[in-house]
Amino acid sequence: MKFPLRRAAAALLLLPCNGSTLAAKPVVKPNAATLSFNVTARIAVKDGPSSSPEQTVNAKVYASGNRVRLESKLGATPVVFLYAPPYAYKLLPTSKTGVRFPASAMPVGGSGTSFNLQAMLRNPAALRASMQKRGARNLGKAQMSGVPVDIYAANSFLFLGQTFKAKTWLRHSDALPLRLELTSPKASVIVSWRNYQRNQVLPKTLFAVPAGYSVRSRAQSPG
Numbered sequence: 001m002k003f004p005l006r007r008a009a010a011a012l013l014l015l016p017c018n019g020s021t022l023a024a025k026p027v028v029k030p031n032a033a034t035l036s037f038n039v040t041a042r043i044a045v046k047d048g049p050s051s052s053p054e055q056t057v058n059a060k061v062y063a064s065g066n067r068v069r070l071e072s073k074l075g076a077t078p079v080v081f082l083y084a085p086p087y088a089y090k091l092l093p094t095s096k097t098g099v100r101f102p103a104s105a106m107p108v109g110g111s112g113t114s115f116n117l118q119a120m121l122r123n124p125a126a127l128r129a130s131m132q133k134r135g136a137r138n139l140g141k142a143q144m145s146g147v148p149v150d151i152y153a154a155n156s157f158l159f160l161g162q163t164f165k166a167k168t169w170l171r172h173s174d175a176l177p178l179r180l181e182l183t184s185p186k187a188s189v190i191v192s193w194r195n196y197q198r199n200q201v202l203p204k205t206l207f208a209v210p211a212g213y214s215v216r217s218r219a220q221s222p223g
Helices: 005-013 117-122 124-133
Strands: 034-045 052-064 067-074 077-084 087-092 097-102 137-144 147-159 162-171 177-183 187-198 214-217
Touching: 124 137, 124 147, 147 177, 162 187
Parallel strands: 097 214
Antiparallel strands: 034 052, 034 187, 052 067, 067 077, 077 087, 087 097, 137 147, 147 162, 162 177, 177 187
């Protein structure tokens, strides 16, 4: 099976916003907590004819309630992904064009399509418990760049339909990830997150398609 490089990048870049593995689904209040961060994903495919050199993807992510904005590049082309249920969008600012598709078709965190930022921020212990339930072992505490972290590892971690060995470093205070390593015979992935900021004032226009864009509809994510 060919490793889905672009779907993997999108899912991993949005991982801290995804609460699909958490049991609780609290009501999002009008003044919902917000979260923003920078993320870098380095992905190398080792799957025979589809092998490729390591690719690096950088992004800035903004989240408010169940809405998310991801700013990145495809090659040298700026691209913006918006998750604003019931729709998601892939926008190209240079040409002011875009694609709209069902929010349920957008890959999120590798395991679902439900953003649950409130649950993530209010109950980090639930994420740790969920990871252990999925087979991850707690390897203990450490420090990463001066930040206390909990380290988890799993020999069989399912991501986008494929099995990896996984190791992750979560902030001890709130379980937000700082680093994730995934390895398999077909691919290797290293993701790092930084510059977390919470409770910012994020305007609603940040999560809306700007005026003047030409947007067409599709049934599935453009990948």
